[in-house]
Amino acid sequence: MAFAVQLNKTGAPRTRRRPAHTGIAWLFLAPFAVIFVVFSAIPIISSLAISVTDMRSADLQTPFGVNFAGLENYVALVSDGNFVRAILNTLLFVVIGVPVTMAVGFALALVLNSGIRRFRSVFRGLFYAPVVTNIVSVALIWQYAFNQNGTVNEVLANLGFAGPNWLGDENLAMPVVILLGIWRNFGTAMLLFLAGLQSVPEDVQEAAALDGAGPWRRLWSMTIPLIMPTTLLVSVLLSVFFLQVFDEPYLLTNGGPLGSTESMALFTYHQFGFGNFGVSSAASFILLLIVAAVSALQFRLLRSRS
Amino acid sequence: MTSRLRPAVLYAALIVLALVTILPFIWVISGSLRTTSDIQANPGAWLPSEVTLDNFARLFSRNGFSTFLGNSVIVAIVIVIGNIIAASMAGFALAKLEFRGKRVAFAAVLIALMVPFSATFVPQFVVTVQLGLVDTLAGIALPSLVLPISIFIMRQFAASIPDELLEAARIDGANEVRIFFQIFLPLAGPAVATVTIMSFLASWNNFIWPLIVAQSADSYTLPVGLAAMSQAAQNVTDYGLVLAGAVIVMLPVLVLFLFLQRYFVQGIVSTGLK
Numbered sequence: 001m002a003f004a005v006q007l008n009k010t011g012a013p014r015t016r017r018r019p020a021h022t023g024i025a026w027l028f029l030a031p032f033a034v035i036f037v038v039f040s041a042i043p044i045i046s047s048l049a050i051s052v053t054d055m056r057s058a059d060l061q062t063p064f065g066v067n068f069a070g071l072e073n074y075v076a077l078v079s080d081g082n083f084v085r086a087i088l089n090t091l092l093f094v095v096i097g098v099p100v101t102m103a104v105g106f107a108l109a110l111v112l113n114s115g116i117r118r119f120r121s122v123f124r125g126l127f128y129a130p131v132v133t134n135i136v137s138v139a140l141i142w143q144y145a146f147n148q149n150g151t152v153n154e155v156l157a158n159l160g161f162a163g164p165n166w167l168g169d170e171n172l173a174m175p176v177v178i179l180l181g182i183w184r185n186f187g188t189a190m191l192l193f194l195a196g197l198q199s200v201p202e203d204v205q206e207a208a209a210l211d212g213a214g215p216w217r218r219l220w221s222m223t224i225p226l227i228m229p230t231t232l233l234v235s236v237l238l239s240v241f242f243l244q245v246f247d248e249p250y251l252l253t254n255g256g257p258l259g260s261t262e263s264m265a266l267f268t269y270h271q272f273g274f275g276n277f278g279v280s281s282a283a284s285f286i287l288l289l290i291v292a293a294v295s296a297l298q299f300r301l302l303r304s305r306s
Numbered sequence: 307m308t309s310r311l312r313p314a315v316l317y318a319a320l321i322v323l324a325l326v327t328i329l330p331f332i333w334v335i336s337g338s339l340r341t342t343s344d345i346q347a348n349p350g351a352w353l354p355s356e357v358t359l360d361n362f363a364r365l366f367s368r369n370g371f372s373t374f375l376g377n378s379v380i381v382a383i384v385i386v387i388g389n390i391i392a393a394s395m396a397g398f399a400l401a402k403l404e405f406r407g408k409r410v411a412f413a414a415v416l417i418a419l420m421v422p423f424s425a426t427f428v429p430q431f432v433v434t435v436q437l438g439l440v441d442t443l444a445g446i447a448l449p450s451l452v453l454p455i456s457i458f459i460m461r462q463f464a465a466s467i468p469d470e471l472l473e474a475a476r477i478d479g480a481n482e483v484r485i486f487f488q489i490f491l492p493l494a495g496p497a498v499a500t501v502t503i504m505s506f507l508a509s510w511n512n513f514i515w516p517l518i519v520a521q522s523a524d525s526y527t528l529p530v531g532l533a534a535m536s537q538a539a540q541n542v543t544d545y546g547l548v549l550a551g552a553v554i555v556m557l558p559v560l561v562l563f564l565f566l567q568r569y570f571v572q573g574i575v576s577t578g579l580k
């Protein structure tokens with residue numbers, strides 16, 4: 001043992017100070033590096049480049065023959081009512097979707113972490129199942145259930161209400177689409193909060209209980225401040241998900257009726273479908289900036305508070 | 307804790323919430339077992355008036371559906387194998403080797419992880435066109451061949467292996483390739499399982515990218531084919547057929563999840579990501 005340690009002492013600095021493995025390490029990293037350059041690095045740079053050109057789908061075979069358009073695409077977007085609406089819709093997704101998803105996830109994590117011993121992993125599995133489920137399948141049943149004659153309206157009819165055509169109504173489609181987003185994501189929030197709650201030491205809780213702090217008091221003054229890092233992580237993750245929301249509106253309403261559920265990501269996709277690659281890239285670059293800004297802002301806010 | 311009432315109330319609340327959560331699953335399965343006339347007569351009913359497997363039989367006799375299923379399986383196998391090989395190599399290098407450009411490599415993994423897909427899919431499509439891979443399964447699989455989340459899982463696992471173990475092998479004259487194959491990989495079973503599940507999930511459920519790359523029904527994956535079928539079905543309202551398709555799409559993942567929940571949980575919690 002002593003011999004090995006001694007060898008280690010003379011051997012280790014040689015490998016540590018002079019990076020001895022540069023060649024072999026990059027060989028190990030080669031597959032990732034190739035995929036990263038082709039499908040991340042080049043696209044990120046060219047996304048910005050395409051956004052200042054007039055590229056259309058007809059230019060696909062000759063992408064270097066397009067014309068420089070300056071900020072034309074950006075100017076056109078800002079004055080495009082549909083794009084502004086897509087921004088507002090996306091913000092609505094975030095402002096409603098993120099807090100509700102977090103609240104549901106946190107409440108479930110609290111319940112699963114307190115007093116529940118039996119069937120805990122069964123419940124955890126049931127609540128997490130929506131996250132792993134294929135969104136196309138679920139969107140189908142969502143459409144079916146919120147149909148004019150669907151299951152939801154059947155329930156409402158039994159209660160004596162005449163149900164509306166949810167997804168065909170300009171004001172009601174959005175809540176249904178957001179609900180699908182919440183249903184699909186609260187399991188992630190629950191799981192992360194559960195991991196956070198399990199790191200709150202139990203003896204501290206018990207000491208506070210002995211000192212006469214009730215359960216609400218302990219929740220408010222101890223648990224919530226202690227899991228602030230988890231809260232930060234969950235809020236950033238969910239904001240980034242909801243900012244990029246695409247599947248839910250695409251599958252349920254394709255952005256309709258009358259653009260009432262069109263998100264920024266869906267707008268980008270539609271412009272791409274129309275062949276307006278330049279406009280599409282400009283829109284997606286604006287989305288990228290918003291995602292980066294929101295992440296940075298949330299980190300600062302929560303860091304200064306805790 | 308204080309009384310016997312509290313756990314009872316908690317369990318009751320949990321059961322109700324769990325039922326609400328899985329309602330969509332119940333509706334999908336019950337709808338897929340109903341006859342077309344039953345669906346048309348009582349669209350809002352919760353349970354089939356008579357149980358039939360006719361929708362599944364029609365689904366598989368239909369042109370195309372087995373192609374979608376086959377495509378999804380092929381793409382998933384390629385992506386899972388690619389992730390196991392490439393991510394274990396990358397994760398090992400990032401955690402256990404000292405090399406020039408290590409920080410750059412790590413930054414690249416972070417960038418790949420954080421840049422939103424919607425911000426890069428147009429140039430990704432342009433690249434795919436340039437490579438001549440539009441409307442091919444290769445084009446669908448290629449960008450997901452090494453997922454950053456797989457590298458994270460592998461790197462985290464590799465970091466947990468004691469340096470002394472590798473150092474001892476180095477002293478015995480083993481090079482890094484041998485250490486990777488003879489020491490790291492044999493220990494990496496649980497991490498490989500997590501990577502397998504996470505990358506299978508990513509591949510099986512991926513929707514936007516296959517939707518963009520697959521231009522003809524021959525290269526549709528299951529979710530894309532199902533979405534196309536349902537758009538066609540909105541005119542003919544053959545919901546039973548579409549819901550049977552929905553069951554086939556979600557079943558493999560739910561069965562895997564049922565048996566391997568802990569690996570899913572590990573994958574999520576260890577990286578904080580989907």
